[in-house]
Amino acid sequence: MKTNQLLYLSQDDVANVGLTMAEIVDAVERGFAEMGHGRVEMPPKPGIHPGEGGDNFIHAMPAYIPAMQSAGVKWVSGYPGNHAKGLPYITGLLILNDPDTGIPKAVMDCAWITAMRTGAASAVSARYLARPASSTIGILACGVQGHTNLEAMNVLFPLEKVFAFDPNKDNASDLADFARQLGLNVEIVDDPKKAVAGCDIVVTSGPILKVPHATIQAGWVDPGTFVSLVDFDSFFSREALGEAAKWTTDHIGQYNYYKDAGGYFQDCPEIYAELGELVTGGKTGRENADEITMAANLGLAMDDMAVAPLIFQRAVEKSIGTWLPL
Template sequence: MKEVSIKIINQNEVAAIFKNRTDYVLKIVEDAFIKWANNEVLLPDKISQIFDQQTQNRINCMPATLLKDKVSGMKWVSVFPANALKGVPNVSGVMLLSEIETGFPQAVIDGTLCTRMRTAAVGAVAAKYLAPRNPQTIGFLGAGEEARMHFILLKHLFPTIKTCRVASRKTISENSFINELSAAVTDVEFIACRGDYSKAATNTDIIVTAISGQVPLLKAKDVRSGTLYIHVGGWEDEYAVAQKADKIVCDDWESSKHRTQTISRMYVEGLLKDSDIYANLAEIISGKKSGRENNQEFIYFNSVGLSFIDLNFANEIYKQACSMGLGHDIILTGADPINLKDFI
């Protein structure tokens, strides 16, 4: 009988793998989209169990397979927006990785940090193709962990960013955002908007909404021509924002259209058609469609979160952990067969 073991890889080990390797993080995301464009991915529907329709507290099961890499897996991730009021993280999860030659499991990996990196890296890769040239200003509606990760990756990608405005429901959140990031990035002026979301968005080259609630905070009047808007979560902007866009780009429209995001709600209500979506990001990365074509376009990027990207991260984390001697191996099934007499 074959012995079966799995490698447990915790959050600190995931962090060690990606320390000072921002380009590697972005490469994993871009590589995943190329695999998707080349039909090398199986992407079943996400299963979402919503426990509270108002808060959208939920647990998602997100499976995928990378055919050429010969791995399959899933992310089991909880998204509890109501946690923000309790002062605890609103996203947590684990990833399971299996190989598909014998079907045996390989690893269980922390999915909380990976989710944060993946979400922000998707936004950053989108910005690579969709942002105005040499952006100077960035505005955040929301000041939590996801907003911070977006800033880190976008600043890495665009060293020209010199001003960062941030607005949150809580002054303490804005202060924490600024105190943490200003200590690490000294060439950016950070401006606390004291809950004024309009101030954070107006005259801004890149706008990121990363909030834990379901409220249309971003207003169309605050969005100028030439802006890239990165929509991260659920219902964060009024419908007029999408209606104002020259291009709407999604990580994947089919995965988004029946969710609870702004453009998903518009689709369900008949205010948005399939033909209103300019492209999926994979089409732009693969060169099938153009990204930004001039500095006057207002581009709306919608990210719903795709499990094959998480799986690409999981596979890379597993390979790196093996080569770096990280993780803890646990035997699930021993080589000796179970004696069925023990159950009689």
């Protein structure tokens, strides 16, 4: 690291360092192990909600993982209406600090990191909650998170068939092309039930909404299915959520903050476990082939800080990015 300088990494720079999804899954799982042992400092993320409707957010997400020599903060926004403007839903920056001195050593675009680590966290949950031989997956909402969740699940499971549902046909077509690049068979469906019933794994990855549209109804999810609710509870009716044998999240404190202060997760099942508890064995994951298991992961600063040092190290090794004076 250069003295009195920080490394700026654009979105292209971050993507071009060459970090693989398998490496990201491993890093995120290690972070959850640290969290499960109580060795991560991470307050619930505060946020603001500009505009009308309440679904826009800009969040500050700090975390410190001593074992991974990682400290920093992500300032990230999510605006559901951006798609209509030709803009990305998720944007923001991540600041990585030297944990020994507190001096910022890198500023990097966070959109790629957010997309990849979110998919990785879903896959880590699935490692403990899905059936190991899971081969069919349904993706409902086929944007960025649909892609990265599929990529991450494909790292850990012997996937063969993808069912893709999205009201936006271009999104569904893009996901289908991506699935074929991964060597998977894919079917675009026009009925959301066809992307749920009969699947081993289901991922809902649309915008996070305070008022759920509740598309998925009771009886759609088969016994034994694992569901990753990337968009919180937006896709599910309360009756469908009530069918879960195990309802999990990545951080109970943050979950309760969203529930009590933000109005999300109303009338949802009682939390069975945090992901860190599953990773460390503090709580048992799937216990039989018929359990419906669900993970409502929120997206944690810990995820970002588990990945950011790897990006910084790889960028320095490959001379990627721009050094700026402090």
